[in-house]
Amino acid sequence: MFNRRTFLVLSILLVLVLTLTACGSQETGGSGKDTLVVAQGADPKSLDPHASNDQPSSRVNKQIYNTLVEATEDMEIEPSLAESWEQVDETTWKFKLREGVKFHNGEELKASDVKFSLDRMMNSPEVAHIVGAVESVEIEGDYTVIIKTKEPFAPILAHLAHTAASILNEKAVTEAGDDYQNNPVGTGPFKFVSHDAGDKVTLERFDDYFGETAKVKTLVFRNIPEGTNRTIGLKTGEVDIAYDIEPIDLDKVREDDKLVLIEEESLSTSYIGFNTKKAPFDDVRVRKALNHAINVDEIIEVVLEGAGTKATGPINDKVYGYNQSLSGYEYNPEKAKELLAEAGYPDGFKTSIWTNDNPVRVRIAELVQAQLKEVGVDVTIEEVEWGAYLERTAAGEHDMFILGWVTVTGDADYGLYALFHSSQHGGAGNRTFYTNAEVDQLLDKGRTSIDENERLEAYAKAQEIIVEDAPQIFLYFQTQNAGVQSNIEGFRLHPAGHHKLVNVGFK
Amino acid sequence: MSSSVTTEKDTNLKSQAGKKRSQWGEVWRRLKKNHMAMIGLIIMIILILLAVFANQIADYEEVAIKQNTANRLQGPSRENWLGTDNFGRDIFARIIHGGRISLMVGVVAVGIAVLIGGTLGAIAGFYGGRVDNLIMRAMDIFLAIPSILLAIAIVTALGANLFNLMLAIGISSIPGYARIVRASVLTVKDQEFIEAARAIGASDFRIITKHIIPNALAPVIVQGTLGVATAILSTAGLSFIGLGVPKPRPEWGSMLSDGRTYLWEASHITTFPGLAIVITILALNLLGDGLRDALDPRLKQ
């Protein structure tokens, strides 16, 4: 009697749990033609574009919001919310807004929303630096916005195309207050439905979108941190598009008839920074020696399974302003030893390399440790937590550290200024504490000049000097990728890493 | 973890086992008859020998941590019995060296827990009253935090290295030992030989060390054996989520974690360290169960 009842209760409970979860599956898990499931490696931090500058958030925000102008997959600037613009003088830009654009809450886009959004952005600690050059935003009537920069700032359009410069609805933000990130309202092709923390974000087609409406009704971003699990999800069909396939799994996707692997060079670079203020890295010969001592090809092979290209300098050919004539450092341990001897370290030295818990970086550190041992440099690896990592590298406590940089705007200014200008020492980006007056001058020139040739020339020269001074070990440009079901059409990778999904549909 | 409940219950019965030397001989005789326990013991001896002579079997610098990327992700072969990992390192060598860490953490963590927990339990049981109440309520609170979470919290706070790992796992298993020792102290406290010792003027300290501790030994040995197993599991778990020993030192949990990326292409990287854990834990559990039966024959009727 008793046990029957207990088991009855237990089995009812079991069935209940099962059905509950089963119900859950029908709304999201189904591979119905109208739902597109995208898997990425982390949960968006915030759907308030001004409160986050992480890739997972940008990837979602890109679908919810629009910016004034937009960079295409080929890094060309195109109209978006602004249908046209003109440069009034060296520091003044005038944007004409598209009329009749609707927000998801039914409000119409007005110039005041643009001003509100950009002002809000300028006050946000996370993203203010992206519009650091902007002095003020003015409006003229409902459809004209005037942006003034503090000084001539050539790459302004590229910066305004950043997802952090998304235009929000003033009313929606004010009404939601602190809770805005749970009720984001934009003008984009998809409107927000729900965000299950740590799990998924669900979006729905916005039928009043000003452009061509989205191909799918529902768009789900799933958070699957483990790379292998994303690939498996693709294989089992629960995922339609998986971003960032693990290098080791690339062949699995390539070889599968039902899947397509899309690869594209990205705007992201990986490097090992030296602390140029600290001995022995204050000696350029040591820095060059280590550049020669590192076998980048081995790193690309081991860590990326070949899915990357060796860096010849700080930025690659996807970035406007890239210097094609640079060839970078060759792997040459003998030369490295010579240089070390020249610098007074014939027997090498002891030092440390820092990394955060990112497995790719940890693996790089392990390889570097082994490779430098060959030239007599004894490296200990210190895994430092991300917060402390940024904090302490900014404070200059480190010897060497591994980091990456994404030139989101596709312009050399974004890729070089923060990393190598002496005004940016520390947390602003220049964690190598590299200082070179000539480079400073060239970078300033590139930033303020509105003559394209002059800019290109300045950047070419700057890259030459930077490579020669070697404040970093230039590692590689990672190829970005996505695994896609073969019945998906209209998907393209964006070099900045956040891909547009409005045109993606099922065949 | 696995058998703590039964052990606690049996504490009373077992306390009598530790009285005479010859009784240990009896325990050994009974243990020898238990085939499963002997298998466990033999495996443990092999594992300990492997750990002790790890450098003689495969040099730490030259084999266990030396990268050989040309030979990476190879499956098991004659040269690399268990294959190689993503840096071309021999997995067998790494497992052996990882075993050193696991066994060391296991033993030291249990040592810490026995020492602190045992002392607290002995004090609580011996003095009783408010002291007892205070100590045991504190232990209850510790028990309310699932032990792996407590260990995680401690390692997070102190930073991940070998010493902190041992400390965290040790601290998080204190309450179990406190309870056991207290229980066995309570059972012997009022027995006649304690009274007799008191009557001839033995100090509390002497009574505790000479009379009470030997009697609490049997249950502590059983719990300790099983506790080493739990500690090894916790170590692997903490390493798995990145709270282990620094690289490039091999540790089973972190080897597993590193292998996850290669689960598809080279599953042996994940499979073998896991098997090493299973074998070790299995051996300790067999031995622990066998010891319990041997120390308490009444249970096995």
Added chain:
Amino acid sequence: MLIPVIIGVTFIVYSIMFFTPGDPALIILGENAPEEQVEKLREEMGLNDPFIIQYLRFLKNALKGDFGRSYSTRKPVFNEVFSRFPATLKLSTAGLLLAVAIGIPIGIISATRQYSLLDSITMVLALLGVSMPNFWLGLMLILLFSVRLGLLPSGGDVGFASLILPAITLGTGVAAIITRMTRSSMLEVIRQDYIRTARAKGVAERRVINKHALKNALIPVVTVIGLQFGYLLGGAVLTETVFSWPGVGRLMVEAIKQKDTPVVLASVIFMSVVFSIVNLLVDILYAFLDPRIKSQYR
């Protein structure tokens, strides 16, 4: 008993976290905030007060459900943790139900056929079950069912299919423990005089087991199940990591990596509180099973 335990738990966890290196003010403001601004925030946050004051303030806020804000997402920590809780509860419950549904019947069958082949096989499997690290089992299950066979999803919480592997991963160890416990408890009960009494009454063997032995045998098993829930919650941390399960465990692991102390703190406290509540429920169930205890409460 629940309240003092919870207060004690918060005290322990808070003390541990208090001595974590790293300045919360710096983490919040970012790496290169000016010194005076950092100092101002330290003052505002009360970071310069003595430990006990800070703890009491923390406790006061915690009782109101205010555990501060996450360093990394800036959202209220309580909401963060709480929003992840249903997933963890679902997984742990599924794991526990699985463990109970397997462990108790198998334990009973094994006990009633002591020394049979079935019993031996069960015992070997149960021993393996308790010896297996669950995260490894999870990976092996993924390897078999997701990678090799492509049958089941390996990650996320997307319906029943995605619950199967994590629940098995989490439930196996507990199932093994429950099996062992049920078996030994059953063996003990079967030897009792009252079972002989029942048999002497002419009660059929099946009824002897189901009606007379089971309820008695379950009493200690229920305690074990309660204690195992803590193990389940701890195990959930690892299982959730393996299966990308959006629960408190994974939140905690992510927070550890990001050094998001308030989230780690709140997660540990939260899980401990849940564990304590579960044990309270177990005590009540215990009384339901054992009339000797019930009458004490009357």
Added chain:
Amino acid sequence: MSDNILEIKDLVVHYITDEGVVEAVNGLNMTLKRGETLGLVGETGAGKTTTALSILRLVPNPPGKIISGEIHFDGENLLELSEEEMRSIRGNKISMIFQDPMTSLNPVMTVGEQIAEGIEIHQGLSTDEAMEKAHEMLELVGIPRERAIDYPHQFSGGMKQRVVIAIALACNPSLLIADEPTTALDVTIQAQVLELMRNLREEFNTAMILITHDLGIVAETCDKVAVMYAGEVIEYATLEQLFENPKHPYTIGLFGSIPSLEHDVERLKPIKGLMPDPTNLPSGCPFHPRCSHAQDICKERKPIVTNIEEGHMVKCLIYEGVIEAKEVL
């Protein structure tokens, strides 16, 4: 139908353990007439309880095993019945009262349920009817019927044994086996319980086997007495015969070991030595190592049953005339 309700022939029961084979019962013979009360006496470990359990076929298996012999109950050999047939006898025609009332009752069932269970099984009554009958049984053993909903822990030891008796008598069995029913009770309670059992036995006209090592209880209760030693009945007699004229040296020793108020004994003469190790019984007469009359032959020859007079049997070489022992004769 025969006069004998129970006849046990050459019963052999062994417990097979890792340590060796325990020869608990070795060729036991015994008969019991309807309505009669037989006292089964002997030291602990003599095989009394095993014999009783064998009758119900409840010897725990493993390790226990009935090796050979016959147990005829009402003319049927119980050892040949199917398990199901056996179940319909247990608690119905034969029931048993166990030694320790503290542990004989299921702690998680109400006493009412425990009494009603047997009734429900054997008498085909509905649960309610069975419960009503259980209430009557409770009253019969002197417990208010309202207490049927209470659990065993709410009763005292004597009360519990009354409940056990109620369970045993619920189906009006023709044979009741009581295994030291009063040993675990206080002396005053013992008397009450014995009194109750005697009355009920008479009322229901039940045959009874009373297992005890207390000769006083035997004297008060029994018609016949069987003395067991090392798994055998070594002396069987009526109460008067045995008490007035014990024959076996062991029986005599047993009397010697009870302090007597009636006879002035200068000092107690406990039987020297201990019960033999049941895994390694002595050859010949199992009692010989302790027997003051033992001679070499006793080590070799196993005594057979000797009829002293009508209904008085003994197993001893003395009465086979093989050896002499003047004091005994």
